[in-house]
Amino acid sequence: MIKTIDEIQNEVIEEFALLTEWMDKYNYLIELGRSIPLIDSKLKNEDHLIRGCQSRVWLEARFEDDKIFFTGDSDAIITKGIAALLIRVMSGHTPEEILNTELFFISEIGLKENLSPTRSNGMTAMLRQMKYYALAYQAKNKPNHAD
Amino acid sequence: MSDFQVTQIRKDFPVLQQEINGKPLVYFDNGATAQKPEVVIRCMDELYRTQYAPIHRSVNWLSDQMTTRYENARETVRKHLNAYSTNEIIFTNGTTSSINLLAASFGRVFIRPGDEIILSVMEHHSNIVPWQMVRDQYGAVLKIIPISDEGELDMEAYEGLLNEKTRIVAVSHVSNTLGTVNPVKEIVRLAHEADVPVLLDGAQAIPHQRADVTDLDCDFYAFSGHKVYGPTGIGVLYGKEKWLEKLPPWQGGGEMIDRVTFEKTTFNELPFKFEAGTMPFTEAVGLATALDYVNGLGLNRIIAYEEELVDYGMRALSALEQVKIFGRATQKVPVFSFLVGDIHQYDTGMVLDKLGIAVRTGSHCTMPLMDRLGITGTVRASLSFYNTTDEIDVLVTGLKQVIQMFS
Numbered sequence: 239m240i241k242t243i244d245e246i247q248n249e250v251i252e253e254f255a256l257l258t259e260w261m262d263k264y265n266y267l268i269e270l271g272r273s274i275p276l277i278d279s280k281l282k283n284e285d286h287l288i289r290g291c292q293s294r295v296w297l298e299a300r301f302e303d304d305k306i307f308f309t310g311d312s313d314a315i316i317t318k319g320i321a322a323l324l325i326r327v328m329s330g331h332t333p334e335e336i337l338n339t340e341l342f343f344i345s346e347i348g349l350k351e352n353l354s355p356t357r358s359n360g361m362t363a364m365l366r367q368m369k370y371y372a373l374a375y376q377a378k379n380k381p382n383h384a385d
Numbered sequence: 386m387s388d389f390q391v392t393q394i395r396k397d398f399p400v401l402q403q404e405i406n407g408k409p410l411v412y413f414d415n416g417a418t419a420q421k422p423e424v425v426i427r428c429m430d431e432l433y434r435t436q437y438a439p440i441h442r443s444v445n446w447l448s449d450q451m452t453t454r455y456e457n458a459r460e461t462v463r464k465h466l467n468a469y470s471t472n473e474i475i476f477t478n479g480t481t482s483s484i485n486l487l488a489a490s491f492g493r494v495f496i497r498p499g500d501e502i503i504l505s506v507m508e509h510h511s512n513i514v515p516w517q518m519v520r521d522q523y524g525a526v527l528k529i530i531p532i533s534d535e536g537e538l539d540m541e542a543y544e545g546l547l548n549e550k551t552r553i554v555a556v557s558h559v560s561n562t563l564g565t566v567n568p569v570k571e572i573v574r575l576a577h578e579a580d581v582p583v584l585l586d587g588a589q590a591i592p593h594q595r596a597d598v599t600d601l602d603c604d605f606y607a608f609s610g611h612k613v614y615g616p617t618g619i620g621v622l623y624g625k626e627k628w629l630e631k632l633p634p635w636q637g638g639g640e641m642i643d644r645v646t647f648e649k650t651t652f653n654e655l656p657f658k659f660e661a662g663t664m665p666f667t668e669a670v671g672l673a674t675a676l677d678y679v680n681g682l683g684l685n686r687i688i689a690y691e692e693e694l695v696d697y698g699m700r701a702l703s704a705l706e707q708v709k710i711f712g713r714a715t716q717k718v719p720v721f722s723f724l725v726g727d728i729h730q731y732d733t734g735m736v737l738d739k740l741g742i743a744v745r746t747g748s749h750c751t752m753p754l755m756d757r758l759g760i761t762g763t764v765r766a767s768l769s770f771y772n773t774t775d776e777i778d779v780l781v782t783g784l785k786q787v788i789q790m791f792s
Contacts, residue, residue, distance in 0.1 A: 260406070260739050265790065292747055293731040294761075313761075314729035315791060 243335055246327050247343040254347035263348065267319030274322035275329065277309040288363045293317045295364055299371040305330050306375055308368065320349065320361055328368050333376035337369060389690035394682065395771050397422040408741030411776045416561050416720055416767030417745055418611045419592055421675070425615060428674040432667045440666045441640060455666045458673035459656070462621055465676045466606065467597040472626050472655040476669050479620035480588040481511040483607035484555070486622055486659060487584060488515035490632040495552050498524035503546050503554040503581075505530040505538055506757050509561050510750040512586045516555060530556070532757065536563035536712040540571065547579040554583045558590035558606075562749045562765065563712030564695075564720030566594060573603050582628060588612055592769065593691060593718040595684055604628050610668060615675035619668035622659070629655050636661040687770045694719040697774045698766075701781050707788055711763055719768035722749075725784055728791045730762045736790060737764075740783045 241249070257263045277286065277298045286296045293314035299306050308329045312318040327343065328336055395401050400420045403410055412420060432454075438447035440455045459471045468474060477483045496502070502516050506529050520527055528551070530543045538556075547554075554576045558569050569585055576583045582604035587596050591608040598606050605628070610619035624632070634641050634652055638661035643651040652658040679687070698721050702708050707726040725733050734746035747762045748755045755761060766780060 261790075264736065264739070268790065292734075292762075293729055314731040316732050316735055317729075 240330065243327055243331055243339045247341070247346075250323060250327065250343045251346045260348075264316060267316050267323070269319070270322040270326075271312075271315050271318035274311065274318055275307075275309045275325055277311045281309075282311060288367055295321055295361075297321075297364055297367050297371075299368070299375070301375045301379070304332055304379070306333060306336060306372060308371075310364075317361070321364060324361075324364060324368065333372040333379065336372035337376065341365070389686055389770070391690070391771065391773055395773075397424070397678075398771055399423060399426070401771060405741040405743070406739050411742040411772075411779050413766040413768060413772065413776070413780065414743045414745050415592070415612075415769040415772075416589060416749075416765060418617070419614045419769055420771070421616070422614055422678050424678050425671050425675050429616060429667060429671050432670060437667065440664070451666060454670045455664070458669040461673035461676055465596070465680065466621075466623055467599045468623055469599070470626060473623055473629065475622040475624065475629075475656045475659045476664055477607075477620040477622050477659075478618055478665065479609040479611070480586060480607045481609075481620075483620050483622035484512055484584070484586065485515045486635045487605055487607070487624070487632075488519050488555075490635045490659075491553060492519035492523055492525075493633055494631060496523040496525050499550060500525045500552045501528050501546075501548070501550045502526070503528045503530065503543070503551055503556075505543075505556045505567075506532050507536070507538075507560045507563060507565065507751060507754050508555075508557055509586065509588065510752070511588075512555055512557060512584075513753065525552070526550075529753075532754075535714055536560065536565045537714045538565075538567055538572075540568065540575075543572065544575055547575060547581060549579075551576075551579060551581045554581055555586065556583070557586040557588070558596065559587075559594060559718055559720075560712065560751075560754075561589045561720070561767075562722050562751045562754055562763070563714065564589075564717045564722070564767075565712055565714035566590070566716035566718060568716075569603065570601050573601055577602065589718070589720070592679075594688065598623055610672035610675065613672070613675055614678060615672035616665075616668040618665045619672045621672075626655065629659070634658045634661070638662040640664070682770070690770055691719050691768070694768050694772060694774065694777070698768070698777050701777050702784075705781065705784055705788075708784065711758055711760075719772070721766045721768075722763040723766075724760065724763055725787055726792070728787060730764045732791060733764045733784070733787050736787050737780070737783050740779075740786070742766075742780055742783050744780075 257266055277296050281298050282296045286298050288295045288297055293312055295312045297310045299308050308325045310321045310325055312321050398420045436450050438451045440452040459474050462474050463471045496519055502525055528546045531539045559566050573583045584605035585603045587606050587608040591613045604625050606623040608621055611617040641653050641658050641661040643653050695717050702710055709724050711722040730746040734744055737744050745765045
């Protein structure tokens with residue numbers, strides 16, 4: 239049985255509940271970064287770059303069996319960990335699911351400050367880009383009645 | 386060691402008395418903006434409570450009082466810069482607006498197609514983009530002074546750039562990223578030999594160095610209030626009267642006019658012709674209070690103490706094998722730009738933040754300089770006279786933790 243986005247979010251919250259110190263959280267993010275579904279190095283180009291003021295983030299999406307699968311990378315390690323988390327939660331779901339998702343895990347695990355728009359680390363932009371991909375694939379996938 | 390009573394002086398700054406993430410705040414982001422001493426905070430508070438009224442125009446007692454304080458603030462700035470006359474002190478919103486004012490106004494009168502403007506590779510975007518706008522509008526050419534690997538201007542190259550097509554030289558007094566104190570007096574001397582005026586971007590120099598415009602003989606000097614312990618929203622453009630007389634107003638509005646009819650407007654005298662609209666007059670008084678505070682501590686004593694911070698910081702950071710420092714000029718203010726091994730500057734900054742150490746990471750609005758150095762950014766610890774060698778030790782300990790986490 240494939241987990242829903244909300245189920246994965248709850249899973250992440252449980253994992254982080256064990257980490258009370260910020261140091262442990264950051265170390266865990268560093269670890270998560272290593273497990274990121276890595277974007278093909280050929281796709282690490284301007285087209286897949288999400289411009290953030292502080293660190294560079296690349297994101298790519300492909301559509302398979304009605305579901306979207308994301309890959310990504312970042313040149314900053316903590317950012318990469320956060321990207322890995324976002325991908326883990328959002329990847330493997332339909333465009334509708336992704337578009338209708340409210341991400342509640344970010345504030346629950348105490349990383350909200352890292353995702354707020356005032357911290358220009360590209361994370362907010364990354365989430366937005368994920369939703370754009372979902373919107374694009376949703377539009378593409380709809381039968382075209384105009385024919 | 387100097388007789389600088391830093392422990393006592395720190396008490397003047399309420400912000401410094403707090404903890405961040407359970408750790409005493411180490412504020413090393415002074416290059417971005419400096420903290421405010423109690424006297425400045427009180428001054429602003431008192432103005433709003435007791436003296437706030439429009440300046441220059443209204444026929445009432447309060448307005449007279451406020452106007453006097455605003456004009457006294459101009460005199461305080463004049464004295465601080467050792468300028469000849471208050472006609473040469475124009476209040477603006479900050480360094481960026483000072484440079485935009487000058488570039489737009491100067492460009493209109495003096496820049497023609499093919500004319501050359503000299504900048505340096507270490508300039509802040511605020512001293513690049515306004516000149517690019519002038520270049521694009523009038524078909525001018527930008528000439529760039531290169532730097533050495535230590536982060537010092539190549540003065541020979543600069544001399545070579547000066548020619549009969551050069552219309553203005555615009556360089557920073559102190560580099561915001563490297564901390565380099567540029568040989569501005571020599572820059573001015575050489576420019577004047579070629580009959581070219583010089584603008585000095587003093588944003589980073591004003592809290593650390595003496596900005597004596599008579600001694601430097603510069604034609605223009607720009608700085609911001611908030612970097613010299615004053616409020617935000619106030620800045621200064623100094624200009625020699627002979628130049629300001631020749632420059633047209635930049636923005637139109639109230640106060641800068643003499644008489645307006647729909648056919649024609651005649652402009653007010655200096656310095657008012659450049660001060661359109663309601664000026665940040667409380668902030669101007671706040672700035673004057675900040676300058677008084679700095680002069681009360683004594684600029685010479687500040688400079689001597691900050692030299693100790695430079696020496697201590699350079700030695701402490703160099704002792705960490707993995708740390709690469711950008712900016713090793715012999716003349717330098719306590720601004721340390723560095724990278725730790727191949728750890729991304731943002732990772733370093735985020736961990737330092739958790740340790741209560743406020744630094745800045747990124748390109749510091751000097752992307753051309755980053756290109757020159759072949760990097761995307763640095764970690765920048767920019768210190769002030771209220772920082773201590775103990776705090777530098779805290780930074781070094783923090784960096785050891787960073788190295789441990791990311792290796």
